Amino acid sequence: MSAFKSARRLSLPTTILRHAVLLCTGALILAPFVWMVSLSIKPASEIFRVSFSFWPERFYGIENYTKALTEVPLPRYMGNGVLVCAIILVLQILVCTPCAYVLAKLRFPGRDLLFSMVLIGLLLPHQVLSLPLFILSYQLDILNTYAALIFPYVISPFGIFLFRQFFKTIPDDVVHAARLDGLSELAIVWRIMLPMALPALIAFSIFSVVGHWNDLFWPLIAVRDQSLMPPPLGIMVFKNEEAGNDYGPLMAASTLVVMPLIIAFLAAQKWFVEGMTGGAVK
Incomplete structure (x- = not known):
């Protein structure tokens, strides 16, 4: 006592x-x-x-925010960001979920080697791959298009890792029961595994959207047309040759760009925490 x-x-x-x-x-x-x-x-x-x-x-504030919305096409930049982030997220889910299911629930020679390659992919910063991706995008003739902003991010090692860890926590009996009911492996992925991994899906969605919404390095290389610019690249347009950066409208534009991310995270923080910790305990 x-x-x-x-x-x-x-x-x-x-x-x-x-x-x-x-x-x-x-x-x-x-x-x-x-x-x-x-x-x-x-x-x-x-x-x-x-x-x-x-x-x-x-x-x-009224003058700065009005200038931010009218002097440059900030709504167009934010629309580009929504479009690019949404397409990237959908494609990543379509690719990462089946890959994670295969690595978590199926047994075959070389599975551990493939998972090791996924972990290696996690260690490589995207900037290391920028030069070969730029050359490949040039050869595919997709530079200065939406495809150039989307193509490099279709496969996400982090997404595969996160979903794989969450799928490992789902009992194998659930998969066996689904197979006895006649479901194919793809049907099990989309109708059984993904709905059960909703917290991981929300956590990954937040990571994906925030990462690509704030990405400046690759768009700076891949696009030149202002009509294709995402928000971080678009707000760099606030320049004044005589006085330098116009900080008032620049900070207003930055606030408008950051606000949707803050609102989205606050709305989904419960599932975000659950998704990040769900695969930690098996």
């Missing part, structure tokens, strides 16, 4: 320390976003002041 009481006494400082660390980390992460929103409602004369204030003396 004394040991239990001692553990309870020690738990309070530990809890306080843990929450303090989490609060400090959260504050450091949120600070750039708070600063971005603050700059988006300030006039240029207040942005470079030495003193800091979140709320401006002269509210300039």
